[in-house]
Amino acid sequence: MTKGLDLCLDNLTKLEAKAPRVAREAVTEVAQEFKKELEVNTPVSDELTLTRLKEDIKISNFKKGGDAPSKDIGFGRSTGWRAKxxxxxxxxxxxxxxxxxxxxxxxxxxxxxxKNKMREVLGK
Structure with a gap:
């Protein structure tokens, strides 16, 4: 899995250099897909008094620094400590x-x- 992730980040860095707006769109699209999948996979508690993990999934703004644009996807402050x-x-x-x-x-x-976003930009 690490090789695939490294390849994704390398391609995203190349895309960021050629077309920063498209790279940001790609990261946002992947973050939304990840959030949907996390909602499906997250177990639901029977406790009615607690905020459920599934209902408290957050996507951060773009993180500053680094070679490629990135966002954090995870649980909010009130539930994040319980996710582990x-x-x-x-x-x-x-x-x-x-x-x-x-x-x-x-x-x-x-x-x-x-890959699709890179093809849009590079025309390959």
Whole structure:
């Protein structure tokens, strides 16, 4: 998975150099796709008093610095600290690995989005 991610970031850096607006559009599109997939994979608690993880997924603004544009996608402040328990598991509950499942599911789609955006810019 690391090789694929490195290739995505390299291509995104090239795209950023040629067409920054299109690169930002690609990152935003991938972030939206990731959010949808995370909502599907996130387990739902039976507790009615707590804000559910699924209902508190956030996408950040573009991060400054770095070679390529990027956004953070994850859970909000009120629920983010709880996400590690169902994801990694505890002595009372089996790990559900929903974050890893989401990354593995969205990586091919992200590569496809970046490839299509690069084709738009480079005309290949």
């Amino acid at each position: 328990f169902p994801d990694s598991g505890t002595i009372y509950q089996k790990a559900q690995d929903f974050e890893e499942k989401t990354i593995n599911a969205i990586t091919p789609r992200a590569k496809e989005i970046y």
